[in-house]
Every structure is written in C-alpha cells, then in structure tokens.
Amino acid sequence: MTKRVKIDQLGGEVGERVTIEGWLYNKRSSGKLHFLELRDGSGICQCVVFKGDVSAEIFAKADHLSQETSLRVSGVVREHAKLKGTFEVGVTELEVLATPMREFPISPKEHGTDFLMDNRHLWLRSKRQHAILRVRAEIIAAVRDYFDGNGFTLVDAPIFTPNACEGTSNLFETDYHGDAAYLTQSGQLYMEAAAAAVGKAYCFGPTFRAEKSKTRRHLAEFWMVEPEVAFMDLEGDMELAEDFLVSVVARVLDKRRKELESIERDTSKLELIKKPFPRITYAQAIETLQKAGHDAKHGDDFGGDEETVISNGFDRPVIVHRYPMDLKAFYFKKDPTDPRLALNMDVLAPEGYGEVIGGGQREDDLATLEAAITHHKLPMEAFEWYLDLRRYGSFPHAGFGLGIERTVAWLCGLPHVRETIPFPRMLNRLHP
RNA sequence: UCCUGGAUAGCUCAGUGGCAGAGCGUCCGGCUGUUAACCGGAAUGUCGCAGGUUCGACCCCUGCUCCAGGAGCCA
CATH class of the missing domain: 2.40.50.140 (Nucleic acid-binding proteins)
Structure with a gap:
C-alpha cells in the first residue's frame, strides 16, 4: 500500500x-x-x-x-x-x-466570456479560476480573523427583512407566508442593535441588489462584511478601516503570493498598501476632478470614472470623507461644524478599482434621526425598533461595509467582478 | 430602460449577392524530456430565430431572442 x-x-x-x-x-x-x-x-x-x-x-x-x-x-x-x-x-x-462521457468543453485555449460563464461549474477547474477561488477564501479568512482577533463578536444579520428602507425597486421581493419580505441589502441597521449588546459587532454574509446595473462592478448577489462599534466616531472609523485593509492585504500577500503571481498580478502594487492612507474631503475630491478636466460640481456623486481619477493620484487606498448629506442615507450623523455634510467616508482602492468600503458615524440623536426619516419620506413605523436604539441609552457609534467581490477584484487585478465569486448572479444570469 | 457592437464547426474567429473557410480541440498515425509540445492525415455546419427582397441570401431589409461593453441606476 x-x-x-x-x-x-x-x-x-x-x-x-x-x-x-x-x-x-x-x-x-x-x-x-x-x-x-x-x-x-x-x-x-x-x-x-x-x-x-x-x-x-x-x-x-x-x-x-x-x-x-x-x-x-x-x-x-x-x-x-x-x-x-x-x-x-x-x-x-x-x-x-x-472517463469523460463527452469532450470536456473547456480546453486550455482561449474562450469567450459567455461560453465560460455558461460553463462556470467546469470553468472553476482551470488554473486561473482555482487561484482566484483560493485568494477569495484567504481574503474571507483574513477578514474574519481580523475581527475575531480584535475584540469583535460575530452577530449574524437576517437575510429576510420586513420593510423596504427605501423604494422596493432595488430589492428582491419574496413571498413570506403571504407577506412581502425582501432580501437584505445590508445588515448595518441590525449591527447597530448588536453594537449596543456586544460593543464591537460584525456581520458577514450575502446581500442582494435588484437594480438593473450592468457594469464590471455590480452583482445581484454579493458578500459584505459590516463592522459596527459603540463609542467610535468618524475618526475611529477611518482608522479601523485603514488598519483592517492593511491587515487583509498583508495576509493575502503572505499566504497567497503564488496564486497572485500565477494570475500575473503585479504584487509590487500591493506591497505599497501601508498606513497611513491619504484622507481628503469630498470638497477636495471635487476640486481634483475639476483640475483633471471633469465638469464635476459640488453635489454630484461619483461614478466609476470619477473614482478612478480621484484614486489615480495615490498609490494606496484614499479615504474620501464628508459628502453632502443629500447624497447619503438618512442614518448618517451630520457634521456639527457644517450640517450640510455627513460624517461618512468611502475608501477608494487604487488602480481604478473604485469603492471597496463605505461607512461612517451614525446619527445618535432621536429627534434628528426622526427628522431625517421624515425628510427622506420613509415609513416611520418601520423604524421604531431602530429608533429604540436612540431611546434606550443612545451612544455615538460608527461602522462600515466592505464588499468582498470588489476587494477580490482589486487584489487579484481582475477587470470584472464576475470572476471573483464562484457562481455570479448578474442582471441576465442565474445559471448555472 | 437607453446607446453601441455582436451571434458562422465543440471553441476562437475570418468570409463573399453565386460550391461553407482557418486555427485550436476531437479521432487516426509518427517521435524518449514534453511545457497551450511538435509533425502528417481525417471527420465535423439549422451560418441565432421568423418573415421579406432576389433567378439565387450566411451576406441586403424588417421584427424578435440572446450576449458583450457602456450609460442610467447603485444606504
């Protein structure tokens, strides 16, 4: 034997x-x-x-x-x-x-995207896809180890959610024993409840977006990790995001260098991901765009092209903070020095990979939050449980969400997120 | 939903109003060190679907389906 x-x-x-x-x-x-x-x-x-x-x-x-x-x-x-x-x-x-019963469809030669996606279940066996799967698994392991090792408690958020926070057009609706239920878009609101229980909470799971986006950065089903920390402000949030990202990149370089090299990722670009990350305000980002010849004006949100122009000025992730309140969700805390601005931040990955993290400090004042819900024309009754968090010992807190697939695309140097998840769910693709 | 491009052999693609093509893969043969091996030979088609124009349509026209890139959209 x-x-x-x-x-x-x-x-x-x-x-x-x-x-x-x-x-x-x-x-x-x-x-x-x-x-x-x-x-x-x-x-x-x-x-x-x-x-x-x-x-x-x-x-x-x-x-x-x-x-x-x-x-x-x-x-x-x-x-x-x-x-x-x-x-x-x-x-x-x-x-x-x-012995294969028929010829294996995927030869070591070139194939088109549509054919490969139709054969995704077999495509996974190829060298390149194998390497990406292993990098993805390492990123996820690094994410969990980071939070588990830094005093966070994993608190799972539900997948079925009762009410649409904003319009239902971008949510997947399901029949929940006769009631409408929606597949979650984010576990954040639940993490705010969790932070009051365990102090430092995080969730990690799939999230769903039904909007008809058809770009290299969008999936209908993707995975997100969302930490939320009690008694942390925007400054602390940016420090956490920075320390966390640096740790994940270092871990992947340490454990999966061979895989990165096999898919011809320029790892020298990843070696540069060190603290501190440059921080600029939204207003400075708009200036950068204008200097680059974009006709961006204050109040505009950034598309993929704009994010690339902003991040191209740096060799590491750049944190853009304090966007206009009008561009952001109701729950962000207003900047006390300028209430038109939100205490939020986005982390834009270098090399044009765009937003990998979005987050910020949450509104902890009950009256201000109620006004924001009204201003956004949201159903107050749906948020009663959320408002309770401000009624029973309100506390400053902040957190963020990191998209796993965009992170995999960045670290692997992939042009499209469809190869970053084993079985992508996209606008026109549900199979295999 | 909009714009642009595309659909021809298993795959990647070329093609012209007049016999359907190449490379790779497959099959057969050759070679003791190959690296997407190489060399020789062979088989392989609903030219996306439906209709129209024409003596004749893969090619031109109309509609449809699907795909890609982008836009819009995107706590």
Missing part, C-alpha cells in the same frame, strides 16, 4: 513511492513517453509514463486519456529534470476511475 499524498506535498516525498488521485489537466506525448498533467485541487504535477517502466497495457491506456479523466496513479517522486523545485511522478501504475 503506497502513501496517498496531495500534489502540493510532493516536495517532501522525493524518492518515495506515492499514490495521487486527480483529474487529467493536459497531456503531451512522444513515442515512448507520455506526460500527464494531473490536477488534484492542491496543485498540478506532471506524471511521466515511460514505456520501459510500465506494462504495454498501461502504456497504451495512458495514450488514450482525454482531458478531465479522473485517475489514480502511483510512482516514485523525483525532482523535475529541467525545473528546479518542481516535482514529478515516474508512473508505474495507472488506474482510470472515470
């Missing part, structure tokens, strides 16, 4: 006889040699079948393997003849577990 090993462990087994199980990724042949590239999820290795080492039957079998055949091979591990630090298996036994 030979030892079963994973491909990423082969380096420690040189000279040993091992068994590996996986799928055929690619094959090259000459008259007396077959080079089988085997993929097992942990990595890819070359398995060499030499005519002189195996029975005629096994050699013939190896000649007729098609892509994605599942295999079990045994042989001795050795260092690659040409590539130092790369290991291969000199095959002595080969067992076919299952």
Whole structure:
C-alpha cells in the first residue's frame, strides 16, 4: 500500500513511492513517453509514463486519456529534470476511475466570456479560476480573523427583512407566508442593535441588489462584511478601516503570493498598501476632478470614472470623507461644524478599482434621526425598533461595509467582478 | 430602460449577392524530456430565430431572442 499524498506535498516525498488521485489537466506525448498533467485541487504535477517502466497495457491506456479523466496513479517522486523545485511522478501504475462521457468543453485555449460563464461549474477547474477561488477564501479568512482577533463578536444579520428602507425597486421581493419580505441589502441597521449588546459587532454574509446595473462592478448577489462599534466616531472609523485593509492585504500577500503571481498580478502594487492612507474631503475630491478636466460640481456623486481619477493620484487606498448629506442615507450623523455634510467616508482602492468600503458615524440623536426619516419620506413605523436604539441609552457609534467581490477584484487585478465569486448572479444570469 | 457592437464547426474567429473557410480541440498515425509540445492525415455546419427582397441570401431589409461593453441606476 503506497502513501496517498496531495500534489502540493510532493516536495517532501522525493524518492518515495506515492499514490495521487486527480483529474487529467493536459497531456503531451512522444513515442515512448507520455506526460500527464494531473490536477488534484492542491496543485498540478506532471506524471511521466515511460514505456520501459510500465506494462504495454498501461502504456497504451495512458495514450488514450482525454482531458478531465479522473485517475489514480502511483510512482516514485523525483525532482523535475529541467525545473528546479518542481516535482514529478515516474508512473508505474495507472488506474482510470472515470472517463469523460463527452469532450470536456473547456480546453486550455482561449474562450469567450459567455461560453465560460455558461460553463462556470467546469470553468472553476482551470488554473486561473482555482487561484482566484483560493485568494477569495484567504481574503474571507483574513477578514474574519481580523475581527475575531480584535475584540469583535460575530452577530449574524437576517437575510429576510420586513420593510423596504427605501423604494422596493432595488430589492428582491419574496413571498413570506403571504407577506412581502425582501432580501437584505445590508445588515448595518441590525449591527447597530448588536453594537449596543456586544460593543464591537460584525456581520458577514450575502446581500442582494435588484437594480438593473450592468457594469464590471455590480452583482445581484454579493458578500459584505459590516463592522459596527459603540463609542467610535468618524475618526475611529477611518482608522479601523485603514488598519483592517492593511491587515487583509498583508495576509493575502503572505499566504497567497503564488496564486497572485500565477494570475500575473503585479504584487509590487500591493506591497505599497501601508498606513497611513491619504484622507481628503469630498470638497477636495471635487476640486481634483475639476483640475483633471471633469465638469464635476459640488453635489454630484461619483461614478466609476470619477473614482478612478480621484484614486489615480495615490498609490494606496484614499479615504474620501464628508459628502453632502443629500447624497447619503438618512442614518448618517451630520457634521456639527457644517450640517450640510455627513460624517461618512468611502475608501477608494487604487488602480481604478473604485469603492471597496463605505461607512461612517451614525446619527445618535432621536429627534434628528426622526427628522431625517421624515425628510427622506420613509415609513416611520418601520423604524421604531431602530429608533429604540436612540431611546434606550443612545451612544455615538460608527461602522462600515466592505464588499468582498470588489476587494477580490482589486487584489487579484481582475477587470470584472464576475470572476471573483464562484457562481455570479448578474442582471441576465442565474445559471448555472 | 437607453446607446453601441455582436451571434458562422465543440471553441476562437475570418468570409463573399453565386460550391461553407482557418486555427485550436476531437479521432487516426509518427517521435524518449514534453511545457497551450511538435509533425502528417481525417471527420465535423439549422451560418441565432421568423418573415421579406432576389433567378439565387450566411451576406441586403424588417421584427424578435440572446450576449458583450457602456450609460442610467447603485444606504
């Protein structure tokens, strides 16, 4: 019985006889040699079948393997003849577990987006998608470890929510035993309740947006992490966002450098992500845009192009704070030095990846919050529970939300968020 | 919802009002160190769908469907 090993462990087994199980990724042949590239999820290795080492039957079998055949091979591990630090298996036994019933649609050649998205369930097996999945998993692990290790308590927010905070047109409506229920757009309001219970709370889960957005930055279903901290102001919020982002980037560089390099991410750009992040006000951002020739005026919100122009001035994320109240949600606290401004902040990633974090300090005065709800023409009764947080020991607090997919796109250097999530849900795509 | 572009072999694409094409993949053959291997040979089509113009339409016209990029939208 030979030892079963994973491909990423082969380096420690040189000279040993091992068994590996996986799928055929690619094959090259000459008259007396077959080079089988085997993929097992942990990595890819070359398995060499030499005519002189195996029975005629096994050699013939190896000649007729098609892509994605599942295999079990045994042989001795050795260092690659040409590539130092790369290991291969000199095959002595080969067992076919299952032969594909038809040709695997995704060859190692180029394909179009539509075709790949239709075959997303198979596309995930490719080297590039595998690397992205692993970076995504590392980002999520880094996010959880950061909050778990800094005194936060995970408090899960509900997915079904009772009332639309703002119009229902951008929410997915479901039938909840006869009542309308909506898929959550954010767990933030619930985190404010949680912060009063545990002090530092965060939630991590899927969120849903039904708006008909069709851009490289939008998904109908995406994952968001939302911390909320009691007795923290906007300044503390910006410091938290900065410390958190730096920690996540460092973790991914430390643990997933190989994957980033395999997808040709310029990691030197990520090495620059250090504290402190530049901070500019909304007003300064508008000035920057005007100097760059954009006809931006005070009161405009930023689109993708504007965010890129603003962030291009910096080699690390830039924090833009104090937007006009009119552009922001009802729950932001007004700047006491200029009540037309919100105590909010957005973090724009460098290299044109846009907003990855949005957050700020929340309004903690009951009367001011009630006025804001009225001003936004929202149904007061739906927010009674939320207003209770101001009735029973109101407290200054702040938080933010980070979009996982935009972060994955940024760290992996991907032009579109559709490759950052295993099975993207977009305007015109629900399958597979 | 709007603008622009697109749909031809399994995939990526070229094509012209007059016999449907290439590269890759697949299949067969060759080669002892290949790296998206290479060399030789073969098979492969509802030219997105429906209608129209024409002696003749993959090509021109109309409608529709789907996709992509962008805009709007986007606590």
